[in-house]
Amino acid sequence: xxxxxxxxxxxxxxxxxxxxxxxxxxxxxxxxxxxxxxxxxxxxxxxxxxxxxxxxxxxxxxxxxxxxxxxxxxxxxxxxxxxxxxxxxxxxxxxxxxxxxxxxxxxxxxxxxxxxxxxxxxxxxxxxxxxxxxxxxxxxxxxxxxxxxxxxxxxxxxxxxxxxxxxxxxxxxxxxxxxxxxxxxxxxxxxxxxxxxxxxxxxxxxxxxxxxxxxxxxxxxxxxxxxxxxxxxxxxxxxxxxxxxxxxxxxxxxxxxxxxxxxxxxxxxxxxxxxxxxxxxxxxxxxxxxxxxxxxxxxxxxxxxxxxxxxxxxxxxxxxxxxxxxxxxxxxxxxxxxxxxxxxxxxxxxxxxxxxxxxxxxxxxxxxxxxxxxxxxxxxxxxxxxxxxxxxxxxxxxxxxxxxxxxxxxxxxxxxxxxxxxxxxxxxxxxxxxxxxxxxxxxxxxxxxxxxxxxxxxxxxxxxxxxxxx
Amino acid sequence: xxxxxxxxxxxxxxxxxxxxxxxxxxxxxxxxxxxxxxxxxxxxxxxxxxxxxxxxxxxxxxxxxxxxxxxxxxxxxxxxxxxxxxxxxxxxxxxxxxxxxxxxxxxxxxxxxxxxxxxxxxxxxxxxxxxxxxxxxxxxxxxxxxxxxxxxxxxxxxxxxxxxxxxxxxxxxxxxxxxxxxxxxxxxxxxxxxxxxxxxxxxxxxxxxxxxxxxxxxxxxxxxxxxxxxxxxxxxxxxxxxxxxxxxxxxxxxxxxxxxxxxxxxxxxxxxxxxxxxxxxxxxxxxxxxxxxxxxxxxxxxxxxxxxxxxxxxxxxxxxxxxxxxxxxxxxxxxxxxxxxxxxxxxxxxxxxxxxxxxxx
Ligand SMILES: Cc1ncc(C[n+]2csc(CCOP(=O)(O)OP(=O)(O)O)c2C)c(N)n1
Ligand SMILES: [Mg+2]
Numbered sequence: 001x002x003x004x005x006x007x008x009x010x011x012x013x014x015x016x017x018x019x020x021x022x023x024x025x026x027x028x029x030x031x032x033x034x035x036x037x038x039x040x041x042x043x044x045x046x047x048x049x050x051x052x053x054x055x056x057x058x059x060x061x062x063x064x065x066x067x068x069x070x071x072x073x074x075x076x077x078x079x080x081x082x083x084x085x086x087x088x089x090x091x092x093x094x095x096x097x098x099x100x101x102x103x104x105x106x107x108x109x110x111x112x113x114x115x116x117x118x119x120x121x122x123x124x125x126x127x128x129x130x131x132x133x134x135x136x137x138x139x140x141x142x143x144x145x146x147x148x149x150x151x152x153x154x155x156x157x158x159x160x161x162x163x164x165x166x167x168x169x170x171x172x173x174x175x176x177x178x179x180x181x182x183x184x185x186x187x188x189x190x191x192x193x194x195x196x197x198x199x200x201x202x203x204x205x206x207x208x209x210x211x212x213x214x215x216x217x218x219x220x221x222x223x224x225x226x227x228x229x230x231x232x233x234x235x236x237x238x239x240x241x242x243x244x245x246x247x248x249x250x251x252x253x254x255x256x257x258x259x260x261x262x263x264x265x266x267x268x269x270x271x272x273x274x275x276x277x278x279x280x281x282x283x284x285x286x287x288x289x290x291x292x293x294x295x296x297x298x299x300x301x302x303x304x305x306x307x308x309x310x311x312x313x314x315x316x317x318x319x320x321x322x323x324x325x326x327x328x329x330x331x332x333x334x335x336x337x338x339x340x341x342x343x344x345x346x347x348x349x350x351x352x353x354x355x356x357x358x359x360x361x362x363x364x365x366x367x368x369x370x371x372x373x374x375x376x377x378x379x380x381x382x383x384x385x386x387x388x389x390x391x392x393x394x395x396x397x398x399x400x401x402x403x404x405x406x407x408x409x410x411x412x413x414x415x416x417x418x419x420x421x422x423x424x425x426x427x428x429x430x431x432x433x434x435x436x437x438x439x440x441x442x443x444x445x446x447x448x449x450x451x452x453x454x455x456x457x458x459x460x461x462x463x464x465x466x467x468x469x470x
Numbered sequence: 471x472x473x474x475x476x477x478x479x480x481x482x483x484x485x486x487x488x489x490x491x492x493x494x495x496x497x498x499x500x501x502x503x504x505x506x507x508x509x510x511x512x513x514x515x516x517x518x519x520x521x522x523x524x525x526x527x528x529x530x531x532x533x534x535x536x537x538x539x540x541x542x543x544x545x546x547x548x549x550x551x552x553x554x555x556x557x558x559x560x561x562x563x564x565x566x567x568x569x570x571x572x573x574x575x576x577x578x579x580x581x582x583x584x585x586x587x588x589x590x591x592x593x594x595x596x597x598x599x600x601x602x603x604x605x606x607x608x609x610x611x612x613x614x615x616x617x618x619x620x621x622x623x624x625x626x627x628x629x630x631x632x633x634x635x636x637x638x639x640x641x642x643x644x645x646x647x648x649x650x651x652x653x654x655x656x657x658x659x660x661x662x663x664x665x666x667x668x669x670x671x672x673x674x675x676x677x678x679x680x681x682x683x684x685x686x687x688x689x690x691x692x693x694x695x696x697x698x699x700x701x702x703x704x705x706x707x708x709x710x711x712x713x714x715x716x717x718x719x720x721x722x723x724x725x726x727x728x729x730x731x732x733x734x735x736x737x738x739x740x741x742x743x744x745x746x747x748x749x750x751x752x753x754x755x756x757x758x759x760x761x762x763x764x765x766x767x768x769x770x771x772x773x774x775x776x777x778x779x780x781x782x783x784x785x786x787x788x789x790x791x792x793x794x795x796x797x798x799x800x801x802x803x804x805x806x807x808x809x810x811x812x813x814x815x816x817x818x819x820x821x822x823x824x825x826x827x828x829x830x831x
Pocket of ligand 2: 263264265291292293294295296297358
């Protein structure tokens with residue numbers, strides 16, 4: 001406020017004056033604090049309060065809504081930078097935990113029957129069957145690619161086993177215009193959007209047909225056409241980027257949002273917190289989806305955070321959030337649809353925590369039986385299986401049969417096997433792709449290095465893989 | 471034998487369908503005379519032994535990082551939590567800036583904080599803590615505070631199938647930071663002795679472990695507690711025609727080039743720098759003054775790599791003695807690629823060609 005600025009401008013003057021004053025009279029006293037007759041500090045006269053009111057304390061609607069005021073309003077609260085805050089004479093600490101954990105939204109019970117009284121988006125037959133088929137595709141692709149890696153045909157692989165529902169139901173609930181910023185365990189989004197098994201295989205085998213031109217490790221998919229930004233191994237880096245992507249969509253007035261995935265482990269990175277805060281402050285239409293699968297490689301969630309999971313972190317940043325059973329495709333579908341609607345309509349972020357379990361090893365470089373019990377894994381695989389649960393529901397609706405299941409699995413198996421055989425034999429990207437795309441144009445240092453490398457190749461052909469065309 | 475398999479990569483993961491790479495273990499190191507109480511171990515076991523000794527000899531030593539509790543993704547911390555307890559050996563949340571910041575605080579209180587960053591490629595979230603905090607902690611406080619008990623261990627370098635984010639060699643970034651030391655061992659025995667020195671050194675150290683050698687390099691390693699000096703380079707092969715300077719896993723490739731050059735009558739001297747900052751210029755200078763030629767080789771991109779610093783220093787100190795331009799055989803100025811890795815790498819034959827042209831210059 002004006003008065004504050006006036007004061008701040010005169011600070012140098014006051015300082016000088018005070019210094020000379022100090023020299024003149026070393027026993028200078030400052031004003032005594034306001035004391036009540038009982039010796040306790042009480043609310044000072046209103047005039048002092050209004051003097052403290054800051055122009056910068058004027059806040060938007062949102063913050064006012066969360067600031068609490070006492071019953072008798074103004075008289076029981078103080079205006080601070082950031083908003084009006086009620087006060088209390090009780091010295092009370094906010095507990096580190098609530099009495100009850102945030103419950104997770106569920107539609108289907110463990111056996112796939114809708115729980116009485118749950119509200120959810122009714123799926124039509126076509127969408128439901130397509131969702132189930134996509135889950136099966138993801139599962140079969142994972143099984144066979146994983147096997148191929150074990151046989152030494154692929155350098156690396158990572159399955160989404162146990163997280164098929166999150167993958168597919170999320171994809172189904174989004175619009176194809178929504179821009180995905182994946183972590184890495186979300187290939188189902190691509191599958192749903194039309195990335196073919198052959199394209200997956202091309203990337204994993206680093207062939208000339210793969211979108212990444214053989215530069216990155218397997219599973220680092222990306223597709224410009226399908227609005228899926230290429231996977232990057234460093235954890236959580238995509239999250240603040242999502243806020244930027246979303247801000248652009250907002251400025252362009254698009255009817256779409258950014259969708260950023262993270263694992264439970266990813267929420268510990270600084271980037272997660274930067275992302276949440278940026279998205280909230282910039283009112284960026286981004287949907288954060290945390291796949292809380294209990295593990296970050298060997299680290300259980302109990303060693304990752306001490307909060308009630310991830311869902312509660314939203315409120316601290318001013319972000320609406322929901323916890324959902326990630327193994328319940330119907331619940332995921334409904335929650336993501338509702339969340340997306342809020343994000344796009346209200347133009348602000350929402351956080352979804354999907355509780356699930358990483359049934360597979362972290363990746364082919366990992367043996368998870370070293371740090372968790374086989375019994376635990378088996379239990380999740382059997383009694384909490386997201387695919388069985390959804391299939392039961394689809395089949396109970398009369399939309400799916402055992403015969404269709406068998407046929408689908410047979411067809412998919414052949415398709416995946418064939419895709420692998422083809423990709424395995426396919427040519428690698430040509431040598432020029434080693435140097436291109438570092439910049440938009442080849443700078444002179446790279447031109448020289450390419451020339452010199454080609455001379456080396458002529459001299460020592462045997463040193464280089466024969467399947468890379470020169 | 472230093473090298474347990476001719477086709478390096480088959481021992482790391484079960485990935486056989488990659489381009490065959492030359493043996494990555496070092497030949498020279500094993501010819502050393504070993505004291506009697508040694509055991510043949512690989513590099514990750516040597517690191518494990520050093521950590522074991524560090525925890526055992528100093529009750530104020532701690533070991534932590536992502537997945538360290540169950541032994542670490544490269545098995546370097548196996549058994550430590552069982553033996554020393556979860557309060558001294560523990561998993562951290564997945565947050566590199568947190569790991570290093572926490573470690574700096576722990577070290578500032580007079581502890582030995584031995585932090586693991588799972589891959590050197592993932593050290594960058596901690597860059598601020600390392601560059602602006604750890605490196606300047608002593609200086610900015612007028613030596614009232616220091617975090618000298620800090621050691622950051624991290625695996626670096628190519629493995630044959632790591633692509634962009636499991637292969638990088640970021641040493642040069644840290645060599646540009648006064649206040650920290652950068653140490654890279656070439657073999658199991660070196661790893662144990664240098665790691666113990668790094669842990670006990672009163673300065674923060676970034677200790678880069680050649681992950682290609684974790685399983686591949688096997689060597690007789692003394693079982694007891696021993697330290698190898700920092701900032702002392704070592705001539706690991708004597709020669710008279712050209713000096714080759716390198717560190718870590720690259721030395722084994724350079725050594726093979728030296729052996730091939732020898733067959734063609736060229737005598738190469740191979741120097742292991744071991745500590746990159748502060749580095750032992752005198753040993754390199756003495757060698758170049760003897761041979762009159764220098765070749766530097768590292769996996770990191772050539773431009774702005776630490777080879778550039780060595781090259782400039784040698785030109786400053788040995789200008790009149792040089793008989794040919796300094797040769798650099800390094801990684802290309804591209805991100806570290808997957809399929810193209812064999813093209814990107816400073817291979818034996820690239821080095822051999824450079825040796826020959828430098829000697830013939
Ligand atoms: C910055 C960074 N640090 C460490 C790693 C190594 N790393 C890869 S995946 C992973 C665990 C991630 O766990 P989470 O986020 O829960 O995802 P999940 O694998 O369970 O899907 C770690 C530590 C990395 N990729 N990036
Ligand atoms: Mg996880």
